[in-house]
Amino acid sequence: MGTCRLLDELVRRDAQSRYEITVFGEERGGAYNRILLGKVLAGEAPDSIVTKTPEWYDAHGIRLTSSTQVKRLDTRRKVVETADGQSRRYDIAVLATGSQPLVPPLEGMLGEDGELRPGVFVYRTIGDCIRMREYVRPGDSAVVLGGGLLGLESAKVLSDLGLHVTVVQSAKILMNAQLDEIGGEMLARQIERSGIFARLGRTVEAVYGEERVGGVVLDDGTSLPADLVVLACGVRPRVDAARASGLPVNKGILVNDTLATEVPGVYAFGECAEHRGKTYGIVAPVWEQAAVLADVLSGTNPQDRYRGSKLYTRLKVAGVDVAAMGTLEPELETDQVVQIVEERRDAYRKLIIRDERLVGAMLVGNTAATATLVQLFDRGDKIPEDPLELLCQLRESAPSGARIVCNCHKVSEGALREAIAAGADSMPALCDATKAGTGCGSCKGELAQLINSQPKKPNPLQLLAAG
Numbered sequence: 001m002g003t004c005r006l007l008d009e010l011v012r013r014d015a016q017s018r019y020e021i022t023v024f025g026e027e028r029g030g031a032y033n034r035i036l037l038g039k040v041l042a043g044e045a046p047d048s049i050v051t052k053t054p055e056w057y058d059a060h061g062i063r064l065t066s067s068t069q070v071k072r073l074d075t076r077r078k079v080v081e082t083a084d085g086q087s088r089r090y091d092i093a094v095l096a097t098g099s100q101p102l103v104p105p106l107e108g109m110l111g112e113d114g115e116l117r118p119g120v121f122v123y124r125t126i127g128d129c130i131r132m133r134e135y136v137r138p139g140d141s142a143v144v145l146g147g148g149l150l151g152l153e154s155a156k157v158l159s160d161l162g163l164h165v166t167v168v169q170s171a172k173i174l175m176n177a178q179l180d181e182i183g184g185e186m187l188a189r190q191i192e193r194s195g196i197f198a199r200l201g202r203t204v205e206a207v208y209g210e211e212r213v214g215g216v217v218l219d220d221g222t223s224l225p226a227d228l229v230v231l232a233c234g235v236r237p238r239v240d241a242a243r244a245s246g247l248p249v250n251k252g253i254l255v256n257d258t259l260a261t262e263v264p265g266v267y268a269f270g271e272c273a274e275h276r277g278k279t280y281g282i283v284a285p286v287w288e289q290a291a292v293l294a295d296v297l298s299g300t301n302p303q304d305r306y307r308g309s310k311l312y313t314r315l316k317v318a319g320v321d322v323a324a325m326g327t328l329e330p331e332l333e334t335d336q337v338v339q340i341v342e343e344r345r346d347a348y349r350k351l352i353i354r355d356e357r358l359v360g361a362m363l364v365g366n367t368a369a370t371a372t373l374v375q376l377f378d379r380g381d382k383i384p385e386d387p388l389e390l391l392c393q394l395r396e397s398a399p400s401g402a403r404i405v406c407n408c409h410k411v412s413e414g415a416l417r418e419a420i421a422a423g424a425d426s427m428p429a430l431c432d433a434t435k436a437g438t439g440c441g442s443c444k445g446e447l448a449q450l451i452n453s454q455p456k457k458p459n460p461l462q463l464l465a466a467g
């Protein structure tokens with residue numbers, strides 16, 4: 001996804017006049033929206049999530065070498081070496097190798113060939129989804145290891161396919177990286193109500209079965225029968241090619257504020273990169289990095305710098321709206337916490353305020369205030385004196401043009417209204433014109449509302465017909 005965005009940013013800055021660009025990708029075909037993999041797991045054609053077709057690369061004079069793994073860079077000779085024996089000279093190399101799923105070293109996880117035992121799957125690529133989809137049948141049972149975003153998303157898709165699904169989560173709450181105890185409990189109740197079982201505070205100790213998976217054993221000794229085991233226990237940066245090239249690597253490939261590694265001519269960004277001690281696991285920072293890198297490499301703004309990202313997530317987890325940003329809990333004695341708990345609706349809103357500024361927020365089940373909270377959090381603006389009132393007013397307040405609707409692409413309501421007024425008054429046209437809705441897609445409901453609420457530009461053909 002990072003490379004896809006970098007290419008867009010480079011093309012926008014006419015970088016092809018300066019560089020001949022080649023993309024090496026281990027996966028088949030061009031770029032796709034990984035965030036929408038759930039659709040492929042649910043049965044949609046992989047093409048439905050493709051963001052760059054081979055024609056796009058051709059049309060922009062960019063060479064795509066797909067199904068090709070880069071083994072290493074010979075940084076002294078400035079040559080890319082691929083696993084299938086190709087080599088190609090470069091002036092500048094950019095590594096955007098992403099992350100790989102963590103495979104816990106559990107007894108029985110691997111088959112005799114050292115590969116994952118049949119029936120055990122990771123969830124990262126189109127290939128993973130197709131293999132999983134071909135394997136499952138309605139009525140099968142699945143155990144998902146991990147109650148974070150990916151675990152819950154895969155659980156929901158499998159449950160909708162007719163499987164009996166249990167999520168096993170070592171933490172006592174679901175999505176513990178984004179939610180506190182109350183938020184996690186609200187989410188768990190809604191998840192269980194949707195037909196998915198959750199075993200919280202439990203770990204899987206072993207996988208059993210003959211040739212294929214038959215089930216898992218938990219740390220309390222109970223066993224859960226399973227035809228399918230999905231590993232969603234986290235990711236770690238993919239640094240194999242960087243290591244083989246002798247680049248400095250810690251958790252991720254070490255980069256500075258220009259996204260450069262210590263080796264001249266070699267850059268890294270996205271989930272594989274470590275910047276100021278941080279690696280990221282969501283797409284917004286990857287896109288911010290891509291914009292800076294394009295500025296630097298194209299020469300459009302060589303002084304642009306990446307200073308780190310403020311993280312916020314807005315997701316639909318297994319049908320439940322969740323938004324989270326900043327810190328989960330108060331960190332200083334003077335931090336102020338405002339909570340609204342709606343037990344009957346399993347809805348929860350929480351703000352953490354420091355020095356009259358928002359340093360954290362989480363919303364479960366009722367996310368209407370997200371866009372305004374993100375704006376306050378992102379800009380560090382002062383919040384009104386009575387924060388509770390603020391939270392309530394936000395739901396009713398008239399939306400302002402500067403309000404960000406698409407958080408992935410930072411598209412404001414004003415920009416969307418302008419695009420609609422200029423004729424982009426259908427969902428595909430609006431997404432195309434503004435990029436809004438093409439990230440995680442969670443803002444599409446709001447886009448539809450904006451399209452419907454705005455008076456349409458009269459179509460001259462319709463006027464003629466009417467006349």
Ligand SMILES: Cc1cc2nc3c(=O)[nH]c(=O)nc-3n(C[C@H](O)[C@H](O)[C@H](O)COP(=O)(O)OP(=O)(O)OC[C@H]3O[C@@H](n4cnc5c(N)ncnc54)[C@H](O)[C@@H]3O)c2cc1C
Nearest residue numbers: 001002025026034035069070097098241270271281282283
């Ligand atoms: C199922 C799923 C749902 C997600 N949902 C969300 C969401 O709702 N919101 C959100 O913000 N984020 C989400 N994410 C995370 C988001 O997809 C990532 O943040 C984003 O893809 C990272 O982009 P990247 O370019 O760094 O890595 P990737 O998109 O992983 O791309 C890296 C590419 O490099 C290739 N590669 C690696 N090594 C080599 C090599 N040596 N040679 C050639 N090619 C190589 C890989 O095969 C891969 O195609 C989700 C992820 C998954 C898996």
